[in-house]
Amino acid sequence: MIMDTLLILSVIIGLTSATQIDSKNEKPPSKDSTATNQSAESKDEVDSKKWTLFSPLIPHAKEELHPLLVHFPIAFLVLEALLLLSYCFYPNEDLVKFSKWLLWIAVISFIPVIYSGIRDVGVELLHSKNPFTDGLRNRLSNFFNTTTMSIHVLYAVASFLISITRLIWISISKENNMKGIQRPLFVASTLLGLWILIAASQVGGSISHE
Ligand code: HEM
Numbered sequence: 001m002i003m004d005t006l007l008i009l010s011v012i013i014g015l016t017s018a019t020q021i022d023s024k025n026e027k028p029p030s031k032d033s034t035a036t037n038q039s040a041e042s043k044d045e046v047d048s049k050k051w052t053l054f055s056p057l058i059p060h061a062k063e064e065l066h067p068l069l070v071h072f073p074i075a076f077l078v079l080e081a082l083l084l085l086s087y088c089f090y091p092n093e094d095l096v097k098f099s100k101w102l103l104w105i106a107v108i109s110f111i112p113v114i115y116s117g118i119r120d121v122g123v124e125l126l127h128s129k130n131p132f133t134d135g136l137r138n139r140l141s142n143f144f145n146t147t148t149m150s151i152h153v154l155y156a157v158a159s160f161l162i163s164i165t166r167l168i169w170i171s172i173s174k175e176n177n178m179k180g181i182q183r184p185l186f187v188a189s190t191l192l193g194l195w196i197l198i199a200a201s202q203v204g205g206s207i208s209h210e
Helices: 002-025 031-050 062-069 071-089 093-124 131-141 148-172 182-209
Strands: none
Touching (some): 062 071, 131 148, 148 182
């Protein structure tokens, strides 16, 4: 008898909670989501004029390289910082060696990023025959402005310089940069570099996406 009552009760509780879950899922779409869908559709129309299914497989305009290349220094520097932080908790010389190589690759990968960024600026200028030289001239003469582009370049150059300085530090200290008093200073400079890099990327993203 008790078992029967428990069985009936659990069926009732089960049915009630199932109804509650269903009613949550049956919410009609809000006005906002309709608007988002519409704008996503109109974006789709614009995009479909540019790309076909297979055209992305062939490299296209050089103007699209900067947004592609920026991911490399970002990924390498984030990974390098993670390895150095792991070293603080699990000291292992391989972590320091690998992080040094990551820093090298990050510094090298900055070069095409900076080149393509400057070139993109030149492409945007009207009647430019040599986008890189024109972009460079434009950026140098506006280096200390407070426009979004100048702020992006200022932070980007700063993060490049911090990375090079850390690389020189590793060489001068003969790879003792994570020993003794140097360790907290080197970790602090790594985190500062990462902070500046994120700032550069945030401003860069606002140029492309706003
Ligand atoms: C002097 C050097 C640089 C110049 C002149 C520059 C210029 C530009 C320009 C014009 C854009 C707009 C998108 C485009 O037209 O390509 C852009 C976007 C961007 N830049 Fe730079 N940039 C420089 C260096 C860097 C560096 C070193 C980084 C970081 C690694 C960086 C990260 C970004 C990011 C994340 C975007 C947004 C990409 C997207 O989401 O579409 N830039 N930059």
